[in-house]
Amino acid sequence: MALVLLLLQIPAVAILLSRLLRGPTRHPPLQPQKPSPELLGKVSIVVPTLNEAERIGPCLASLSQQSYEVREVLVVDSRSQDGTPDLVKRAGQADPRFRLLTDDPLPPGWVGRPWALHTGFIESSEQSDWVLGVDADTYLNPGLVSSLVKTAIAEGYDILSLAPQFILKYPGELWLQPALLMTLVYRFGPAGETNNSVERVMANGQCFLSRRSVLAALGGYSSARNSFCDDVTLARHAAAQGAKVGFFDGSKLLKVRMYEGAAETWREWGRSLDLKDAAARGQIWGDLWLLAAVQGLPIPLTLILLSWISLGMGSLPVVAALSLNLGLLVMRIGLLWAIAPSYDLTQAKAAWLFWLSPLADPLAVLRIFLSSTQTSIQWRGRSYTQA
Incomplete structure (x- = not known):
């Protein structure tokens, strides 16, 4: 299972890094x-x-x-x-x-x-x-x-x-x-x-x-x-x-x-x-895979992998998968600091919740998935149905 996770996540991480590393330029x-x-x-x-x-x-x-x-x-x-x-x-x-x-x-x-x-x-x-x-x-x-x-x-x-x-x-x-904003940055x-x-x-x-x-x-x-x-x-x-x-x-x-x-x-x-x-259908599903691999899964997988290790199942693939997901979480926290100037929190109640937003990542990825499969949309009192 750990090997499957690595095969799922490593290519997505490579794509993500190729995008984020262009940030300084x-x-x-x-x-x-x-x-x-x-x-x-x-x-x-x-x-x-x-x-x-x-x-x-x-x-x-x-x-x-x-x-x-x-x-x-x-x-x-x-x-x-x-x-x-x-x-x-x-x-x-x-x-x-x-x-x-x-x-x-x-x-x-x-x-x-x-x-x-x-x-x-x-x-x-x-x-x-x-x-x-x-x-x-x-x-x-x-x-x-x-x-x-x-x-x-x-x-x-x-x-x-x-x-x-x-x-x-x-x-x-x-x-x-x-x-939700981070889903755009990752893609x-x-x-x-x-x-x-x-x-x-x-x-x-x-x-x-x-x-x-x-x-x-x-x-x-x-x-x-x-x-x-x-x-x-x-x-x-x-x-x-x-x-x-x-x-x-x-x-x-x-x-x-x-x-x-x-x-x-x-x-x-x-x-x-x-x-x-x-976007083309293939791009949509490719983006869903990337978001799941690098944003939606790291928190739940980290918890699961830690439990496996605590049960004595700390094989090399499990340790490698855990290291990868911990690295993704560290990257996510760093990106939160990077996007902080994009927010005005001067009117915010409980502004500290902004810093806990990585915990909402699985929900954000779920929202993108649900929206990608939605065909009927209502907006400002108007109803539309997409073909």
């Missing part, structure tokens, strides 16, 4: 930058909304703080029933760059978010060279848009998105959310990795910048119309067409309060973390 975190005259009016921002009244306020305020590089902010609402449009109209009274749009009824084959983004792209000014998609749960630090556009221009990126700093508050999410490496193949390209739709010309060539968001991870689907489609796509650390530029508590984190974030809409 990754692109450094982006810093806020001041705009310069050549950026005047070059960016259209699109914000898709559906019943976001409880959390869109900070986002609207932060968008108003962006400088003259922003030509317009198009908030595309999907007939919210909670007063979201009123908040947008109020923001528009203070900042004329805001414009409220209502998208048409959802066409067959489209998911709500990419449809709203597609509507915003179509309605945006052709005088803008860049289109920036922003989610309603985000807070943009001053200088974000300028930094993003200047980096894209200087380094030749056609699409550039940012990994945020996550705001965590409640005990359950403090324990679970970092373990795709850290944000800022610049050498991923097309099938390993990552993106984040919470802050997703694209050249307008590239979006036009791709048919807007139509290539991701039926995807629940439309950001990654669109980014990989663009990369396959020859676009240069980047995914950088934006923890100094962007904050996000995604979900309230562990239950919502499990239910809502888990719906898209598997990225099955953007």
